[in-house]
Amino acid sequence: MSRDYGQYCGLARALDVVGDRWNLLIVRELLIAPARFGELREGLSGIATNLLTDRLRDLEAAGVVERCLSDGANAITYALTPWGTQLREPVNALVRWSTPLMIRGPEGDKFRPDGLLVALPALFSGRMPIDQSVAVGVTVDGLTLQLSATDNGIDVSRPDGRQLDAVLTADGQLVLGLAAGLLSLDDVATLVGIDGVKSALQTFFNAPNSSVDITR
Numbered sequence: 045m046s047r048d049y050g051q052y053c054g055l056a057r058a059l060d061v062v063g064d065r066w067n068l069l070i071v072r073e074l075l076i077a078p079a080r081f082g083e084l085r086e087g088l089s090g091i092a093t094n095l096l097t098d099r100l101r102d103l104e105a106a107g108v109v110e111r112c113l114s115d116g117a118n119a120i121t122y123a124l125t126p127w128g129t130q131l132r133e134p135v136n137a138l139v140r141w142s143t144p145l146m147i148r149g150p151e152g153d154k155f156r157p158d159g160l161l162v163a164l165p166a167l168f169s170g171r172m173p174i175d176q177s178v179a180v181g182v183t184v185d186g187l188t189l190q191l192s193a194t195d196n197g198i199d200v201s202r203p204d205g206r207q208l209d210a211v212l213t214a215d216g217q218l219v220l221g222l223a224a225g226l227l228s229l230d231d232v233a234t235l236v237g238i239d240g241v242k243s244a245l246q247t248f249f250n251a252p253n254s255s256v257d258i259t260r
Contacts, residue, residue: 061106062131066091066099068138071124071131074109076161078123089154103128139166143224146217155216157187161200164189167223168198168248178247180240181211184219191248198248210240212249222249 047064049056062068066088073079073087085096100122103109108128114121124131139162160182173193181188181203190208192199212219214236221227229242229249238245 061103061108064099064102066095067103068131068135070096070099070103071108071128072135072159072162074122074124074128075132075135076158078112078121080114080119080121084122087156087158135162136166136169139163140169140224143226146220146224147226149217155185157184157189157216160184160187160189160216160219161202163220164191164200164223165198167220167225168200170197172197173247175247178209178244179206180244180248181208182219183211183213184216193247208240209244210238210242212245213237213239225250 048060051057062071069088070084073084079087081096081100084100085091085093088096091099100109104111107125108131109122110125110128111120111122113119164182168191176193176195179190179192181190183189188203188211190199190201190203190206192201214222214232218227218232218235222229222232227249229236229238229245
């Protein structure tokens with residue numbers, strides 16, 4: 045790795061591997077799906093090509109990332125190793141921790157709707173919908189994601205073709221506020237589009253969560 049803290053400490057050792065700038069954002073991209081080099085570069089706006097190469101090389105050497113051939117092609121695809129996928133838990137925790145920072149809005153930063161494939165599972169973690177037969181869509185900037193109530197909680201995925209009970213169309217900031225429990229559907233009724241049964245959406249976006257600290 046490019047540097048280490050020289051401390052026999054679990055946190056220090058972890059930061060030796062993923063603490064460099066861009067490393068956790070590379071992990072974020074690969075938590076969404078395996079990706080080719082060009083796809084990673086497109087998803088990481090602002091990273092230099094040589095720096096991305098260096099970061100991938102470091103993460104591969106550490107055992108976090110692996111290379112494989114794409115199905116039916118000779119292109120190299122990057123993916124998380126089984127050990128690398130265990131970073132989902134700390135990434136989810138950081139997403140939830142960032143809530144007071146996110147409620148400020150984009151403030152000129154770029155927003156990519158497919159990032160919701162990482163953010164929404166983190167914000168929905170631990171929630172168990174009562175009605176486990178419901179599936180709805182969430183459309184942000186033209187991208188539709190599917191929320192499904194399951195025995196294990198709320199599953200967030202790309203649409204699998206099933207009939208949806210409702211579709212919510214909103215901007216990213218509102219969807220994040222709803223998922224974090226800081227907003228209710230009634231709060232944003234005039235700012236969003238709802239196609240279908242509103243109660244189906246309330247299975248996922250219910251009353252505001254007063255336990256979230258937004259005092260920062």
